[in-house]
Amino acid sequence: MEVEYSKEEEMERLLEDLRKSSVRKEDWEFHDNLKPVYSTGIGLNKSVVEEISEIKKEPDWMRRFRLKALEIFLSKPMPTWGPDLSGIDWENTNYYNRPDDVKSRSWDEVPDQIKDTFTKLGIPEMEQKYLAGSVAQYDSEGVYHNLKKVWEDKGVLFMDLDSAVKEHPDLVKNYFCRAVPATDNKFAALNGAVWSGGSFLYVPKGVRIDMPLQTYFRMNGEATGQFEHTIVVADEGSKVHYIEGCTAPRWDRDSLHSAIVEIYAHKNSEARYTSVQNWSKSVYNMPTKRAWVDENAKMEWVGGSLGSKVTMLYPSSYLRGRNASTHNLNISLAGPGTVKDTGAKAIHLAPNTSSRIVAKSISIEDGKAIYRGLLRMNKGAVHSKSHVQCDALLINDESQSFTYPHDEIYEPTATFGHEATVGKIGTEELAYMRSRGLSEDEASSMIVLGFLDDVMKEIPMEFAVEMNRLIKLEMGKLGSVG
């Protein structure tokens, strides 16, 4: 086996840069004293929903959709399974905060305070370096969007969803809440009622974009909700990689993030969705993410779930056409006092479809990492295949990991397999590595990175480094490991 010198060398260089720069959690847990130009105030009822629709000057179909979704939200009970959600304070949450009135296409037009925030987070720099386009959202609204001209000329659309509803209503209507209807679950219904922002990305037939497009979500307010709705459409034979990053300051009162992501991978297309979520520990993160994958199309989910107080997230792929495939990679970091209830769903609806799910979790101190998955193979999904791999790494004695796979197989010719491993960073391993000159911190980071190695190759270098940085940061606080 050959060692990949160039990649290792690059990684080594990046890690060294990282060591030199002093990284603190304050780097993204800061918050701005920015007064929103418009806010609906706390609480949720029919008039709040109508108010949001009116501020946005939406078409009537959208207003009616919101009101219907609100009814569904109010009628649906809270999930009776999974983590404790009793900390969500529905009454005292602010459901809509508008930071500014303009949507800019140049960073120079973005108000200084907001621009500074995104600059601190390194967004404009990233955009310049390696993105085909980017959207930035601050609290409830997109404040910036830009797409490189070469892609715009080819008919690619990339903007916040609010703008798309106005500029491309028919196209949006074709896809809006088809994969994730408001009836799906309580949080999807909530999103339907109060959604604001999110991205709309449309890649026309045969257009293959080789650089990723990114949206960055920033939640600033205390006890607020962010309810963006993102739609990615990869039309026939196209190729697209869409990336999301999310951060929020740490507050005393909890915030709620309840997004919808819908991805439509049409015939022969390739769609990849990468998200790195680093919400602060005062955020309940409850998104619903789903892809429809048509004949011969490929869907890839790559996720890093690093922050938040509680996350419930199970990206799903509906394999609707012959030879459709999905690959789902997820890394969850359950830091002290947090719960990650994450997993994946693969629904095989056509012949020769395949799914591969790799879920890796790391639990630190009393952090709790749960894998919850659904694999369903309908009758007629002949010769379909699925493989699920769950690996857990426990850092401390009180760290916890649980695995709940759920399989429904109705097709006798289908094949599927499960693998699960649990590892630990033990005193003996650390003593051995330290006796060769490595510090305890360096040794445990190497074990963690080794544990993630097969997934690291799948994600962009910059994100691998960012993830390593976060893991190091969490680990750095551990005086006595093992």
Added chain:
Amino acid sequence: MEIKNLSASVEGKEILKGVDLKVSGGEIHALMGPNGAGKSTLGNVLIGHPNYVITGGSITLDGKDLTNATPEERAKAGLFLAFQSPVAVVGVKISSFLRAAYKQLHPDDNIKLQEFYDMVKKELRRVGLDESFLSRSVNDGFSGGERKRFEIVQMMILKPKIVILDEIDSGLDVDALKLVAEEIKEYHSDSVGFLIITHYQRILKDIKPEFVHVLMDGRVIRNGDHELSDRIEEEGYEFIRGA
């Protein structure tokens, strides 16, 4: 390296009860003793294994007091232990592990990655390991003998000043033992001191120690040369116990 009146305990039980030993560059010492005498404990205490607590005495190397130093500080000072049962570190590749360790121990050497890996491959081959081991996880899925050979590879790469070999011959067949002994002899120089921990003679046939010490019940109770080890092989430890 100078060990003075060293006592240490593990899980509250005192194992070492005042050990005195001095190993200088260029010297080869053998530390012998029956099972349970505290030989492996001494090795672990010397490298600062966190499960062992030093309760008295001192360890110095080149005039530097290491008694309360962390394992990594001891490694940087030049101490190296070839473990009796090296642990597997799942997921950590030999290539990156050795590279990171080397950078810590030799920060001024700016050897290129490619050159460094070539050096490791060469050492792997010399002890009879395939160079593909470079991309395997540390000791993961290795046989007992492969683990021992890899300990020797680490010694050759990391270039310590004081090498402690804890039962390096166990798990090695005759041919492998020969390769390992060759490496030890190759590495031995005026600036490197060896402490070979063993409870029987096998390895000492290939590598002749100038000094032989007998550890019993947590103390060094006899010092001598190869005549002492020869006699132990013939008569066992009874004659010392009886004395």
